[in-house]
Amino acid sequence: MKVCASILFPLPLPEAFDYAVPEGMDLSIGDHVVAPLGKREARGVVWDLKSDDGKRALKTVSQRYDAAGLSHTTVRFVDWAARYLVQPPGIVLRTILRGEDSLMPSPTDTVYRLTGRPPARMTPAREKVLDAMQALEAPTAAEIAREAGVSSGVIKGLVDAGALESFDLPKDPPFPDPDPDRPGLDLSELQAGAADTLKRLVRAGGFQCALLDGVTGSGKTEVYFEAIGEALKSAANGQVLVLLPEIALTQSILKRFTDRFGAEPAVWHSGLPPKERRRVWREINEGRARIVIGARSSVFLPFRNLRLAVVDEEHDPTYKQSDGLIYQARDLAVARAKIDGAAVVLASATPSLESLVNARSGRYVHVPLPARVGTAVLPQIETIDLRQHAPPAGRWLSDPMVAAMKETLAAGEQVLLFLNRRGYAPLVLCRDCGHRMTAPDTQTMLVEHRFTGMLVCHLTGFSMPKPDVCPNCGARDSLTSVGPGVERIAEEAAAHFPDATIELFSSDMTGGAEAIRQLVGRMERGEIDILVGTQIAAKGHNFPHLTLVGVVDADLGLAGGDPRAGERTYQTLVQVAGRAGRADRPGRALLQTHDPEHDAIAALVAGDRDAFLDVERASREMLQLPPYGRLASVMISAQSEDRVEKAAAEVARCAPMADGITIWGPAEPRYGVIRGRWRRRLLVRAERSVDLSAYLSAWRARVKQPPSVRVTFDVEPYSFV
Ligand code: ADP
DSSP states (O other), X not given: OEEEEEEEOSSSOSSOEEEEOOTTOOOXXXXXXXXXXXXXXXXXXXXXXXXXXXXXXXXXXXXXXSSOOOOHHHHHHHHXXXXXXXXXXXXXXXXXXXXXXXXSOOOEEEEEEEOSOOXXXXXXXXXXXXXXXXXXXXXXXXXXXXXXXXXXXXXXXHHHTTSEEEEEEESSOOOOOOOTTSOOOOOOHHHHHHHHHHHHHHHHOSOEEEEEEEOTTSOHHHHHHHHXXXXXXXXXXXXXXXXXXXXXXXXXXXXXXXXXXXXOOEEEOTTOOHHHHHHHHHHHHTTOOOEEEEOGGGGGSOOSSEEEEEEETTTOGGGEEOSSSOEEHHHHHHHHHHHHTOEEEEXXXXXXXXXXXXXXXXXXXXXXXXXXXXXXXXXXXXXXXTTTSXXXXXXXXXXXXXXXXXXXXXXXXEEEEEOSOOSSBSEEEETTTOOBOBOSSSSOBXXXXXXXXXXXXXXXOOEEEOOSBOTTTOOBTOEEEESOOHHHHHHHHHHHOTTSOEEEEOTTOTTHHHHHHHHHHHHHTTOOSEEEEOGGGGSSOOOTTEEXXXXXXXXXXXXXXXXXXXXHHHHHHHHHHTTSSOSSSOOEEEEEESOTTSHHHHHHHHTOHHHHHHHHHHHHHHHXXXXXXXXXXXXEEESSHHHHHHHHHHHHHHOOOOTTEEEEEEEOOSSSEETTEEEEEEEEEEETTSOHHHHHHHHHHHOOOOTTSEEEEEESOOOOO
């Protein structure tokens, strides 16, 4: 019997294809190969090896890369994820393989060192080189020539004379090995107890998931560091993945890793330069990068021996990737760990309902950390009822809010004003004719950014200068800004406190990640009096001088068709309030609201998370929404309204009949047109016992639409716009 190899290509093909293996080529599952595909040669991965009777006319594998193959668990993870996400496996494989470069050995530089044997003949130029070499570490010829001020001929002469020798140095240096035994901070009794539980879990080996449920400032990072140390000790090549939601902002946490384990961790996110990507991917695939800190896409890295996955801020909605390959990184991290037999730590001050339900049912180990470290106490949360304290027209800060700000500033402390809306005003309309400024090819209102003088679509990024005349009636200077964004709140704060240093903090800041890091630094050092920020200001920062958090509109986000709206509002408000009073100064949070009786807000004030969750849970259970039932969305888009209507009706007709499945729609989503494409959505609810992925996959197979119609399946959707 001969052997044939099934090769999976990183392409949207339905399955792996069989190839003959040439004489003398020794292949294993996971190996990277090149094989003919149609008229070209394509890179692929050995997915299976089977015996073959030699009767089929098979094409032959052309080449095997001399690089470590994907681990068996990575191969299994691709198959699992493809099935779960209702995607061809090649699309998931494409996400795993990034650039051919990583399969080649690292490119090298030719560098020089002293041999210790002086040259028989010394010249002033040679002496300069030998002097310069004392201070240089593995320099290239160009570096030596520059440093010593000599020509390259002198260096060659010294090599010929035996005084210098050259060797190759990889351009992509390996990551230094972390030291799990370095001591961390002295843990509080509470922290030590939690750390022991996590360490026991890691030591036990095999898949287990813990929910580290600790209030803001309880020192969760220090606790999961202990679990990481244990995982590193558990196997010489054991690997740890730490997912963080805003990796670009996390310079300070990287430093904490380096301090704790004495070595720089590998970092992965979409903004990495190609050289660094190549290095990180290769080092992980070879099993040499031990600690990997990454954004959501790092669940698709080719781990060789994953022992622990940590998902910090596990509730964070940005773990959901909604373009291209659609996935929830937290859920995939848990699945990946299960395949690898690794432990998982999900950490959050405001865990998702999904994870809390798993913790309650005993599926996850619940590890609570109910108190802040040291003397710090949780902030006091109060509401300001806007029905009694309405700010004057065109203003958004109520009298009690301004009074609290005044007190705080007088005490030399900092204020954070939170409003989850970028720009100056969310709506621009004409005073004369009532025309609203909308995006040209998207059904959204344009948001005014006064700082840049632009009107911006926050969904697609479209922008245009704010016109002087109304495009509808031609009236001059009639366009007026309605409602507040952070820029407008900053303007109002400046009117109240002209001497205060006020800065804006939102994700569209110019200057990117570096500007954000500098701003966070200024805030940490107390150089800013009032920070006006969106969501981005609510995440994970430690601002020791911040004692007042003012939430401008606590009701924002409670409306809308999203089943997680209440939960998300609650989480955001706890997180933002949690920025206050981190060091020894007690903090407080004031929430401006029209609806102080709302479950989420009342629970916040009472500090009674369980009461809120009980209500949330009951309503989800009644409606059979996640985690009690499962959801999927099927989005259909086309170039005209007529076509999308027809296509959506046709897609709906293809839905297989099945028990335990409810389908709603097709309906027009909140944004009926995006980038000139008309949209319709079907929502699918399945009972927990139904294999939703298998159902969707059967559905997908029956959908026959022309390429101009896009049909996207999203398992566990998080966005309902
Ligand atoms: P969380 O993620 O729970 O909000 P962190 O792990 O970021 O908390 O810790 C908050 C702050 O408390 C950090 O500055 C951290 O260095 C400090 N910290 C945590 N644990 C201890 C400890 N045992 N002793 C001293 N400082 C600690």
